[in-house]
Amino acid sequence: MLYLVPTPVGNLEDMTMRAIRVLKEADFILAEDTRTSAPLLKHFGIAGKVFAHHQHNEHKAVAEIVRFLQAGKKVALISDAGTPAISDPGFLLVREVIKHGLEVQCLPGATAFVPALVASGLPCDRFCFEGFLPVKKGRQTRLKSLAGETRTLVFYESPHRLIKTLDEFIQVFGAERPASASREISKLYEETRRGTLLDLKLHFGTHPPKGEFVVCVQGYGV
Known part of the structure; x- marks a missing residue:
């Protein structure tokens, strides 16, 4: 399953309990900027494996992410703030995952x-x-x-x-x-x-x- 997880656009209290749980359970977390996401993940005690996924590498990374999902891994995508794919990377990955018959789930949450x-x-x-x-x-x-x-x-x-x-x-x-x-x-x-x-x-x-x-x-x- 690929999870699209919204993160706060400002106040950390906007993070949902479900979003925290999904990120903790994920085998891999894809972050637009790992440096930006690090304080957020640390604040909520999320210590999963984090990899960069941004507009400069998303085309190359998609195939490998699909392989992770096909192997039964849980992958979560977050952007610097807000809902992934809304003026942020994510669309290409979602389209490719769907094309391979894999599941995509977008959690409701923050967007500006x-x-x-x-x-x-x-x-x-x-x-x-x-x-x-x-x-x-x-x-x-x-x-x-x-x-x-x-x-x-x-x-x-x-x-x-x-x-x-x-x-x-x-x-x-x-x-x-x-x-x-x-x-x-x-x-x-x-x-x-x-x-x-x-x-x-x-x-x-x-x-x-x-x-x-x-x-x-x-x-x-x-």
Whole structure:
């Protein structure tokens, strides 16, 4: 069995009892960054064998992991924070494991965009998760394709690109489009700013962005 195990995006209390049990029982733990995961695993007394599994080695590692699973091993995949495969490595492995007729189980748990979306005050019955936009090639094409999207749009963004991204959103979606920007989800300085895209740009123009962001933008014509 391959287990996809969510880990806290901030507060360690967000770790579930089931996630701790599965990681303790796993024969191998695949971590996006073993250095990042080490304090978490130590905190919960998890001492399994940990191997790196990230975007630079996942293509090469998949075949070997499949062999472990075929031999009856329990393998758990974790990312640095949140649910594996959501803007993190995992999809390629899941697809290959399924292709070989092996079992995959994803535990419910922490992810950054759900609390940000629910707390945004924007419609969340239907939404479009875009994650990180392309940094260069295809960025404007992607944005323009979303201009008429009626569902709430959800993006991930880093602090050093936030103001530029808000500028681009204003150009494509309009300055008065309602939006929210949440940072440091489940951490000590968690904060959500709400208003128009212009409001957000003006705020972060005078309050330098810190921490990773989830930006929610109301859909067109809502």
